[in-house]
Amino acid sequence: MSKIRALALFSGGLDSLLAMKLLIEQGIEVIGLHFDTGFGGKAEEEKQKYLQDIAKKIGAKLEIVNIRDQFIQEILFDPKYGYGKNFNPCIDCHANMIRIAKALLPKYDAHFIISGEVVGQRPMSQRFDALKKVENLSSADGFILRPLSAKLLPPTIPEQKGWVNRKKLLGISGRSREVQMELAKKWGIENYESPSGGCLLTDEHFSKKIKDHITYDTFDVEDIDVLKWGRHFRLPDGAKLVVSRNQEENEKIKNIHQTKYILFTLPLPGPVSLLHKNASKKDKELAVKIALTYSKARPEESYEVVIGDKRVTASPFPSKAEAQRYLIK
């Protein structure tokens, strides 16, 4: 028989690493699939480097699967099992990843799927009934193995077929991280990410920005990056304004590929800003006033700013508190 190969759902967190390592130790070839929803955190390049390095360290291959568009179209705004504490549709998101991994089995000539889920560990996606829901929703039909909790779950097809030695799998449940910590130490796995891998959908403030966004606009892939950077304001006539917080964000905001906003700068050192291209005249004036408030502009002076093909003259607010009234909180 050809080499047994598994596709792993690879978030980058410790549990996914241990699940992969447990199978690698059995001589199974593991390809870690990292699903890029776009919400995985701010520093994409850093993240990819981390994933490459840590996958290599445990002896797994890495494939990044870009599912941004599909995730927005099919999962994010209509999850069958709802949301966790914030805008995180974890059950549907897991099931979606498993469904996609299953469809990718032939491409990688792989036999089954593994996931680092632990029974009863995390509130939303990893309760026992949640695992069942994920399974039903993903139609994985016994092809999904959870090496960390396998002994507490019915034998899966890879175990029944003898591809995997069930005796060498674990029976971890609950929130204690003791066994995981010991294994991490044993295998020299360090500096791993948090369980959610920094998923922005679990972040309260980011979730509020999504909720605000969909009240006013359609949500497209390009909006993910816009939401990641800067201070976000909702202006009285409905336009969104984003004002950078520092030099680093100036660069990030300048480099976002987006089509809905006009980028504008100030005639003195200060933030780079994005204003929705359909902004009214009143919102444009206010946008300039707010952006000036976060620069070294003086309230007693007026400044001319170019926004697209319009010139707007305004002065900053005397204090940031006045600009902050429009912040999306």
Ligand code: SF4
């Ligand atoms: S934390 Fe984010 S990436 Fe992870 S399952 Fe939940 S929604 Fe998906």
